[in-house]
Amino acid sequence: MLTISLRNLWEHKLRSFLLGGAIVTGVAFVVAAFVFTDSLRAGFTSVFQSAFAAVDIQVTPIQPEDLNEFNFELPTIPEDVADELLAIDGVEAVSPQIQGFVILEPLEGELPGFGPPTFGVAWEGGPSAFEVVDGRAPETDLEVLLDAATLEERELAIGDTIRVATAGAFEEYEIVGELGFAFGDIGFGPTFVGLEFERAQELLGMDGEVSNFGVTVVPGEDVDRVNADINAALDGVGEAITSQSAAEQSAEDLQEGLGFFNTFLLIFAGISLVTGSFVVYNAFRVVVAQRTRELGLLRVLGATRAELLRMVLTEAVIVGVVASLIGAVFGIAAAAFIRWVIEFSGVGSLPDSGLVVEFDTLVIGLVVGTTTAALSALIPAFRATGISPMAALRDQVEVKRASRWWLWTGLGLTTASVVAVVLATMQARDTAGAVQGNVDPIQLAGIGALGLFVGLFLLARALARPVIAGLGRPLRRLTSVIARENARRTPRRTATTAASLMIGLGLVATVAILSTSVEDTILEAVEEAFTGDAIVQPTGFNVFSGFSTEVGDRVETLPEVDRVARLTYLPITDASGIPNVAVGIEPDTIDLAINFEDVEGSWSDVVGDGLALQRIEADNTGLGIGDEVTLDIIGAGERTFVVRAIFDIGGGVSDSQSWYINYETVREINDQTTDNSLIVAAAEGVDPDALVEAINAELEDFAGVTATNIAQLIEQIRQPLLALTGMIAGLLFLSVIVAVVGIVLTLYLAVNERTREIGLVRAIGMTRPQVRQMVRWEAILIALYGAVLGLAIGIFLGWGLTVTTIGEGSSLTIPWSWVVAGFFGSGIAGVLASLLPANQAAKLDVLRAIAYE
Amino acid sequence: MEVAAHVVDARKVYGEGTTAEVVALDGVTLDLEKGRFGAIMGPSGSGKSTLMHCMAGLDSLTEGSAWIGDVELGSLTDKELTILRRDKVGFVFQAFNLVPTLTAAENIDLPVRIAGHEPDAAWRDQVIEILDLGDRLTHRPSEMSGGQQQRVAAARALARKPDIVFADEPSGNLDTTSAHELLSFLRRAVDEFGQTIVMVTHDPAAASYADRVVFLRDGLPVAELADPDANQVLDQIKQLEA
Numbered sequence A: 001m002l003t004i005s006l007r008n009l010w011e012h013k014l015r016s017f018l019l020g021g022a023i024v025t026g027v028a029f030v031v032a033a034f035v036f037t038d039s040l041r042a043g044f045t046s047v048f049q050s051a052f053a054a055v056d057i058q059v060t061p062i063q064p065e066d067l068n069e070f071n072f073e074l075p076t077i078p079e080d081v082a083d084e085l086l087a088i089d090g091v092e093a094v095s096p097q098i099q100g101f102v103i104l105e106p107l108e109g110e111l112p113g114f115g116p117p118t119f120g121v122a123w124e125g126g127p128s129a130f131e132v133v134d135g136r137a138p139e140t141d142l143e144v145l146l147d148a149a150t151l152e153e154r155e156l157a158i159g160d161t162i163r164v165a166t167a168g169a170f171e172e173y174e175i176v177g178e179l180g181f182a183f184g185d186i187g188f189g190p191t192f193v194g195l196e197f198e199r200a201q202e203l204l205g206m207d208g209e210v211s212n213f214g215v216t217v218v219p220g221e222d223v224d225r226v227n228a229d230i231n232a233a234l235d236g237v238g239e240a241i242t243s244q245s246a247a248e249q250s251a252e253d254l255q256e257g258l259g260f261f262n263t264f265l266l267i268f269a270g271i272s273l274v275t276g277s278f279v280v281y282n283a284f285r286v287v288v289a290q291r292t293r294e295l296g297l298l299r300v301l302g303a304t305r306a307e308l309l310r311m312v313l314t315e316a317v318i319v320g321v322v323a324s325l326i327g328a329v330f331g332i333a334a335a336a337f338i339r340w341v342i343e344f345s346g347v348g349s350l351p352d353s354g355l356v357v358e359f360d361t362l363v364i365g366l367v368v369g370t371t372t373a374a375l376s377a378l379i380p381a382f383r384a385t386g387i388s389p390m391a392a393l394r395d396q397v398e399v400k401r402a403s404r405w406w407l408w409t410g411l412g413l414t415t416a417s418v419v420a421v422v423l424a425t426m427q428a429r430d431t432a433g434a435v436q437g438n439v440d441p442i443q444l445a446g447i448g449a450l451g452l453f454v455g456l457f458l459l460a461r462a463l464a465r466p467v468i469a470g471l472g473r474p475l476r477r478l479t480s481v482i483a484r485e486n487a488r489r490t491p492r493r494t495a496t497t498a499a500s501l502m503i504g505l506g507l508v509a510t511v512a513i514l515s516t517s518v519e520d521t522i523l524e525a526v527e528e529a530f531t532g533d534a535i536v537q538p539t540g541f542n543v544f545s546g547f548s549t550e551v552g553d554r555v556e557t558l559p560e561v562d563r564v565a566r567l568t569y570l571p572i573t574d575a576s577g578i579p580n581v582a583v584g585i586e587p588d589t590i591d592l593a594i595n596f597e598d599v600e601g602s603w604s605d606v607v608g609d610g611l612a613l614q615r616i617e618a619d620n621t622g623l624g625i626g627d628e629v630t631l632d633i634i635g636a637g638e639r640t641f642v643v644r645a646i647f648d649i650g651g652g653v654s655d656s657q658s659w660y661i662n663y664e665t666v667r668e669i670n671d672q673t674t675d676n677s678l679i680v681a682a683a684e685g686v687d688p689d690a691l692v693e694a695i696n697a698e699l700e701d702f703a704g705v706t707a708t709n710i711a712q713l714i715e716q717i718r719q720p721l722l723a724l725t726g727m728i729a730g731l732l733f734l735s736v737i738v739a740v741v742g743i744v745l746t747l748y749l750a751v752n753e754r755t756r757e758i759g760l761v762r763a764i765g766m767t768r769p770q771v772r773q774m775v776r777w778e779a780i781l782i783a784l785y786g787a788v789l790g791l792a793i794g795i796f797l798g799w800g801l802t803v804t805t806i807g808e809g810s811s812l813t814i815p816w817s818w819v820v821a822g823f824f825g826s827g828i829a830g831v832l833a834s835l836l837p838a839n840q841a842a843k844l845d846v847l848r849a850i851a852y853e
Numbered sequence B: 001m002e003v004a005a006h007v008v009d010a011r012k013v014y015g016e017g018t019t020a021e022v023v024a025l026d027g028v029t030l031d032l033e034k035g036r037f038g039a040i041m042g043p044s045g046s047g048k049s050t051l052m053h054c055m056a057g058l059d060s061l062t063e064g065s066a067w068i069g070d071v072e073l074g075s076l077t078d079k080e081l082t083i084l085r086r087d088k089v090g091f092v093f094q095a096f097n098l099v100p101t102l103t104a105a106e107n108i109d110l111p112v113r114i115a116g117h118e119p120d121a122a123w124r125d126q127v128i129e130i131l132d133l134g135d136r137l138t139h140r141p142s143e144m145s146g147g148q149q150q151r152v153a154a155a156r157a158l159a160r161k162p163d164i165v166f167a168d169e170p171s172g173n174l175d176t177t178s179a180h181e182l183l184s185f186l187r188r189a190v191d192e193f194g195q196t197i198v199m200v201t202h203d204p205a206a207a208s209y210a211d212r213v214v215f216l217r218d219g220l221p222v223a224e225l226a227d228p229d230a231n232q233v234l235d236q237i238k239q240l241e242a
């Protein structure tokens, strides 16, 4: 029996190739996903292992409980903890380390305040993740080390100077050496600047404090035991973690950022396997039908049904195994390719660890591929071997009418999902809570989204005929009309083929619409809330860090400036127990500072213990004019305020600051002399660009304080979102690849089945180019069908998820250029997919095709 | 009499140079006159189909020449042959004559539309009328009987008023009544519209509809009858078999 199976496969090489092709793609995606993830994990782990290799244990401060995201200070640990550590049995050496935010002078054209942070680092004695690889360590206040990437980017060398600052003014430092990290350059990480130890403490406000300690253990001692001892000894002051766990943890964290790639690969694996299983199913149906007589004959000759079943299934399993092995090879290659794309496209540079191919990955690929092939062949095999031997020998086998469960399930699921998404949007929009639900709207929308994909996948079969008729309506040429009918005649096959594009494009379109809409909503809010002609803000990583009030004083004196409104932030825990800031405002410049509307009470009463509240917050807390409210001010304890004004902010930005108190009150509470932002009105006749230029010229020697106008601000926000566009394009590309493979296979099968028909039209005068055209149009129509379904899902879900996540006030932006590109790109994918099958059809031997046996 | 198609010293050898060499046509010279209904008969494997394919430009000769009108087929490229078939030749095959996704009417218009022309409506309607297909025109092949399908095929073959129609066992799969309907139609197309038809058959009754019957054996014409009835054909076959 095995010989018969093998011979069958060999004699129908093309068919076997078809069967295998779909499985190959699916398995390739599965394997690629696992290899990619495993390689990343191994790569990052080894990077972090070497990063922490110098030390055995790290001792870090306990994160303060009232850690406030607006109070962006890194936690510290007292310097003298080192003595305590050294006293612990097994500790060999302890090295204090310092890390804090610093600012390097901006590069020409660089937009300040965005991008990865810059850390000032310093270490003393002992082991560290940092080292001086060239030159020498900084010895005086104005000496620094820069990492190789920064030196290269700025075209600097040892001996040159660079301006560096923390919150204060820039100062000129001499570059005395190159800073190396034990973990090499991981590409998308932060920039590090090495400083002299005491200078760093002073600059970063860490007198007597450090960021962490690196601890080495006496050789031969048990690291875990020492770690536990340290933790016991440091109870409450700091915590210890072994470098090994830290490396694993850090690798895990970083990898999560790239995890979406894995998810997408697995989704595409799923799509190709579903498409693949249908190709296998269809192919086996054809094959088995053709061989019904052969099977019947074997039954007459005494073969049992089980034997025949085994024979057909053996074929499927052989195809599955071979295809899985080929798929695994492609998958490993694909994983390498994806890495290359990520690095090449600038999304990031990944640690170079080689490809990690786990044995498990191969087993999973093999099992998935083989099972798909066997299961897909099972139904046709079962049917074919089930008929009586005599019926099989007769000419025609009656075809049972297929059940239509998929239609009703698809219809039900699609409807329910649409309702779910719409409900979710209503719930999200409805801030008053009129539409109550037990489910979180985002969760509801997510379930709806999933259901919609599955529902439409089932429904695609029923929609194929009408939608393709509609799409093909404008087609007049004979070849395209025949193609349209060909695409419609096997709706199930057309639907499953189109499904890969449907799912791929659906996902991509949803992501594209959601991200553009979120972006535009943010930008609109920014634009709406922007008052004045320019804003002066801190740059660098921490936009909540303040700057000297001297900045405001100097800006006020400029002839280009009419008025300046000062805002200063006070970190608090608000009435709802949420970390927040209270904003210090001056009542006489409030019209410039905030775009407010509908004031109840009066701004001029916001003095002393007076407080103004955004209406949304007032509604949430139930506070009214004259009510008292106690705020927990970080570092200064509780203080009670009286509500004096309630107002709305134009543009309805719900997450902007809610609590406003008087500027002088803030000064009184914290005796710092810093502002957090200045809103500047231009003098008459000065345009915003000239204003910004003048302010920035005046502030040249202030580090990290820059003026921008609304146009520039929007530009700055848009900048990092461009990377997202690249990512969406990449995903689009992946889904198109899967679709192309599916279409190629389906058309091969179709051309094979229609040999006689093609021979006929060739005999009566259809030229080869016309035959090619016919196949091409069919491919285009199938692809466009998938595109239409996918884009419809994408637009609907894009809308649904945008409204659900942003709620009232969201601005829906459908990136039509993406939609149009997706549609026509699919058409082009169809053309590409048709190349081989079209050629095969055109090459067909007319005589053999019309020969009648 | 004008000649619609002819072959001179036509030889066709399959698998030349191999041990499985088969001589399908062994130097056939034959004229097919315009406006006549010819039939080619012969035992299975005698080369009837091969001859027809070579004369119709579906296959090429190993030696000798085949002509349609004054065009020598051997001198044409594949594309020119395709266009010649489209414009000058009609075909009726034994089975699978129709494109399953197209309706009867669309199938009939197929060659005209492949050429990118508009169908000659008056002529087509006349053909359809005679074939008694009126109510079937919007049906797909799967909804038609075998006889109806073959009549649609005949209508398609004639819809472009070709120079010559080749029919390879057109009634081979039909019952007697359907065969009679189809063959009478072919006969009328010759008599009333002056069409030229050549039909391959092994059925003496079918051959009796023809003006002329050529008998083939081992790739050579061995006998010929003019205006025969079925009995004469049968006698001739017996004579040849003896």
Ligand SMILES: Nc1ncnc2c1ncn2[C@@H]1O[C@H](COP(=O)(O)OP(=O)(O)O)[C@@H](O)[C@H]1O
Binding pocket: B014, B015, B022, B023, B024, B042, B043, B044, B045, B046, B047, B048, B049, B050, B051
């Ligand atoms: N493609 C082919 N390859 C090899 N031999 C062929 C081929 N087509 C036909 N033959 C052989 O040529 C001879 C004539 O065939 P054919 O013209 O089909 O005969 P008929 O139509 O009279 O039955 C037969 O012996 C047949 O086996």
Ligand SMILES: [Mg+2]
Binding pocket: B048, B049, B050
């Ligand atoms: Mg024959």
